[in-house]
Amino acid sequence: MMAFNLHSVWAIYKFEVARFGRTVLTSLITPVITTSLYFIVFGSAIGSRMTEIGGIPYGAFIVPGLMMLTMFTESIFNASFGIYMPKWSGTIYELLSAPVSAFETVVAYVGAAATKSIVIASIIFATAHLFVDVQVAHPLAMMAFMLLMAVTFCLFGFILGIWAQSFEQLQVVPMLVVMPMTFLGGAFYSIDMLPAAWRTVTLFNPVVYLISGFRWTFFGKGDVAIEISLAAVFAFLLICLAVVGWMFRTGYRLKN
Template structure:
């Protein structure tokens, strides 16, 4: 049985993290400022009128949604940009001809992107503590959920980076699909607050299950059962892996 090319994985992983470090101040400052603004607008303005949701202070209730919203976009952007740039610059052919397997390539790029996404998520959590007292009921489950979310959405971003043939295409999915689905997925409210048929329609939004599951790790409750959240994120992980495997096997938009 062949061994992993640890040196190649580490080289790509380190290069991607170094690219992130060049914009470290911006990459970390933007989430802090954005989170602060959300707390001022949602926590202050709306929270003063809607003090609690399901017995949870509103300012604390929105914390999991804020973290998930940033992690979704960070994961997709970092992973898609990471693999798109070698395609754009033409160095993808050097990568494909190098003694590194498809699996090792994915581990390196997705691992680096997921690391960045987790750092941003933890910074937002720390920033939230400046505005509201947030107690995490299941801290280990929270970390595990963050890792699952980061890896899954980085895999999705990796697929997007291979599929995209321009910078416009690279941005269209996060802007036109993920962000609206996040806002409509219960990031800032409980779907139980919606009247029918909107409550039932919202259940077809996959983001609902991710935000609800992550909120469960904080407060022990969510809009849907934790088992459905875990089932969905596992299914997403497996589907993304299958699609990436097919892309490398067929050379879809890699060898053109």
């Protein structure tokens, strides 16, 4: 059994993180500005008319949803772009022929993308404190959920990066699927506010369970039970792991 090649994993991880470092100013300023705009728009326009949701101040209520929205998009973009560029440039063949296993490759790329996503989500959390007082009921659970979500969606992004054959395909799923599902998944409202028929339809949106679980770590309550949210996250994680394993085993869009 081949030992875990920590040196190779660290080399790939460091290279990917360095790419983030070259645009660190933009990468850090963008979430601060975006978060501020969300609070100005949602906090002023909506918060003035809807001060609380379930006993939680509206400004604080949208913080978990805003963090999840950013983590979804950043995780998918960073991981998909990271593996797509070697495919696009042709250097993927050097990686595949190197003494680096599929598991080590995934750990390095997904680990780097997850690191960037968590850093940006943490910046959003810190920026939110400039506008509202946000108390976290379960801080350890919140950090664990952030890590779990970052890894899961980075794996999903990794799959998209292998599947995509153009920069247009690289962006179509995050923009046309993930983003709308996030906005319709209770990121900025509670699904209990919806009419019964629409609430039933919304429960078929898997993002509902992810946002609800993360919101539970903040306030001790969510739209669905925390056990169901965790089950949904782990189910999605296992599906992504299975798909990545199949891609490397068959060489799908990697070796041709």
